[in-house]
Every structure is written in C-alpha cells, then in structure tokens.
Amino acid sequence: MIGVEVDIAQLVADTLGLRLDLQPTSWENLFLSVESGQYDAGFSNITVTEERKDKYDFATYRVDTLAFEAAKISPIEHIDKPADVAGRTVAVGAGTNQEQILLRWDAQNKAAGLPPMKIQYYAAPGDRYLSLASGRIELYLGPYPGSAYHVAVKGDTKIVGQLSGGGEIKADIAAMTKKGNGLVGPLNEALNVLIKNGEYARVLQRWNLSNEAVATSRINPPGLPRT
Template sequence: MPRFPRSLLAAVLLMFAAVACAGPDPDQTGQQAAPAGVTVNTSPEQHRVRAEKVDAIAALVPQAVRDRGKLVVGTTGTAGPPLSFRADDDTTVIGVEPDVAQLVADVLGLELRLEPTSWENLFLSVESGQYDAGFSNVTVTEERKDKYDFATYRVDTVSFEVRKDSQIQQIAEPKDVAGLTISVSSGTNQEEILLGWDEQNRAAGLAPVNFRYYQSTGDYYLALDSGRIDAYLGPNPTLAYHVAVGGTTKIVGSVSGGGDITADIAAMTRKDNGLVRALNEALNTVIQNGRYAEVLGRWNLGSEAVPTSEINPPGLPRKPAS
C-alpha cells in the first residue's frame, strides 16, 4: 500500500476526530474500515515513512552499536493499535512506536531490529544491554531515571471513552466521575489518576467510583458495550483508534498522563551507555524535517507531538515510601 498522500492524511485526521464512523468491512483485506471509504492499513506491508542518514549524528552512536550495524529496539507488540501491535499476519509488529524507531534508525544509518517482548522484560533487557533502546509508550518518571536515560518524542495523554449513546457528555474533573463505574488497567498512571480523583470526591462527600478491572482490552470493551461499565480510562492513542474504527464509542475527556503534571513519552536506553544523545538528535532531526509529523499524522497522534525532543526532562515524581 503506498504512503498516504497529504489529501488522504487530512481525511484520516478528520475521520479520527469524528465519533461517527463505520464498522470494519470484511471485504477489505489488510484494512480496517472507517468513514467515507478511508481505511487504516493493518497489513504487514506498512511502507513506513523513512528518513535519511545524518553522518554527524550517526557518529554519536557508541562504536559497538555502529560495528553491529543494527539498532536493537524492544517494544511490546501488544500495547494495542495504534501504538505497537500485530499486523494481520499475527507476526509483524506495526504501529507508531515501530514507525518512530524506524525514523531514528534511519538517521543513525542503522538497520532497525525490532524485538517484541513483555512489558516487564522490556525494562530488564534495556537495563542489561540486550536491547539498545525501548520504544513502547514508556513514560518518563524520576524513579526510572535512576536506571535509564530518556529522549522524549510524544506527550503522554489518557482519555475517557464511553458508549456513543451514553448520557455522559464530558469528564474533565474529579466530580465528573463520582458514582460512575469505570474500568482502568491496574498499576498504570491512569489508575493512579483515577484513584486520586476518587479520593478527592470521597473527601468532598461525593459518591465513590466503582472500579472494574479486566484482563485484556477486549474484555474492557465487552464490558463497555454491554453497559456493565460507564467508561473506560486508558491511553489516548488506543482509545482514539478504537473510536475511529469501531464506531460505537466516543471520547469525552482527556488529561495528562501525569494528572496535574505534564508527562512525556520517551525512547529509553540504559543509563549512561552513551546512546541517548544520538537518539535525541535523531528525533530532533525528523521533527525539523517533517518526517515525524508524517508518522504521527498517519496514526492520528498529531495532538501528542512535541516541538523538540528533550533528554531526561522532569519525570513523574517518585511514589512515597510505604
């Protein structure tokens, strides 16, 4: 499938912004259908946006990595579309995370080698040096900065998704979730935000949130479709994609992944291994030349773009010792 022309990218952006959209078309092999005939390519043949090598930045890469000629990048492959997920062949990992990693590898003059792995093993493998970097919707935190270096490339946003026919029109502040049944993934930033909001509501004498936890994204959506939950709080990219291709839900509010604190998504490397500056400069190169915008536009994440990549910005604060 050819790269999206600018006119089609514009149509895709309009499609994702709308909540009225058609369901999947079984006749569209390798595509997920959306309104007005616009489709999302979910086939293994992604024809990714590519960038040119920049010799001065490539020279910043540690010699061992240059000698290998490959940038080994870990990603979960299970974060869900459009982040990092399996194509229609159930093998090829596609999404915005692999696409950004590809741009960085191109600028560094390296072949990209993606390594799908679990969330837990991603951190262990970057720390051990098995992977050069992790690109998997990783949020910068002060605790993680003890072991890893970061080069930012997106802002972290979480959103509330409800059924299209829901009476809920907006969730913007704690009082808006009082008394609702909401599902959220355990151990995530979004759970921490919702727990904080619920605590504020209880202190103010408002009805508590009824928390519901499920094992997979599919389970969350079955619960939402059946009316067992009022809303689902999750990563904005995943929810925006589901709204666009599913056609049965809508987003009614978004907040920073850090709650009241700005949160950043970043490429992660082992602490002080000498690679983070090369990643940072490669990211700033593709931000400046427009390739980065093409990738984010392809996956409807233009709203999460950063004007510049930063190394080790302030992260989410440490959790108090129990």
C-alpha cells in the same frame, strides 16, 4: 505490529543506520527487559517519571495525553474533573500513571463525600471493550493514541474527555533505554533530525496525533514526581 510507536521507532532506526528488530512484550516485562539489556530501547507510550529516571534514560518525542473512552451509546458526554467519575466503574491499566490519577481522584471524591469509583483491570483490550459494550464498565482511561485509533477504526466507542498524562502536571512520552548505556544521545539526535526534516510531523498526522507534537526532543527532562 502497527502504530505511531512502531513508525517512530522505524524512522529512528533508519536515521541511525540500524535494523529495527521489533519485540512485542507486556507492560510488566518491558521495563525489566530494558533494564536487563534484553531490549536496547522501549517505544511504548512510556511516560518520563523521576522514579524511572533512577534506572533509565529518556529521549522525549510526544506530549503525554490520556483519554476517557466510553461506549458510543453511553449517555456520558464529558469527563474533565474527579467529580465526573464519582460512583462510576472505570477500567485502567495496572501499574500505569493513569491508574495513579484515578486513585488520586477517587481519594479526592471520598474526601468530598462523593461515591467511590469502582476500578477494574483488564489484561486484554478485547475483554475491556466487551465490558464497555455490555455495560459492565462505563469508562476506560488510557493513552490517547490507542483510544483515538480504536474510535476511528471500530466506531463503537467515543472519547469523552482528555487530560495530561500527569493529571494536573504536564508529562512527556519518551524512548527509554537502560541508564548509562550511551544510547540516549543518538536517540535524541535522531529524533531531532526527524522533527526538523518533517518526517516526525507526517507520522503524527498519519495517526491523528498532531496535538501531541513536541518542538524538540529532550534528554531526561523533569518527570512526574515520585509517588
């Protein structure tokens, strides 16, 4: 496994003198696995929300940014408001904050008399990108890091819009642990050590994510409101 999450998790483990045991899992199983104690922590572009804080503790390490991705040959150039996606076919991950943003935007468009979106769900990234290439979908809304990496490596898509992971509200990405298990404090301290010594900045620069840097890691900051 590679990526900014893996690199940050490794640095945190090294700072705490622990051996990192990476376990890939689906988004659906991630939360249950942390809650059950199967996994000690989750590093997976997890947004802090008030609802999640009922069961989990969080130590922040990035600003949550989303991206609209389109095929490179697409005539779409810029997406920055609900009207820009009216009538379009858009892929998004089920059960994510970006899905909630699309649903809110779609409701606003319908209320304004604009055509509804067609929202599609894909479990596998490969299927999603095949659909983008074939024109079955026009856009994908997902975490900025994944889209930025795909654009840089594959070169067959482009980013046509960015927005906060909370839509109109600033949001934070954080390491997640089971609430009350005592791990969030050490995670927060390790992240702040990495921020101060420059290792954190070098990781973000490596993945072209310096725009998502935070000045300090916080424990359980205000999260996205309950839906």
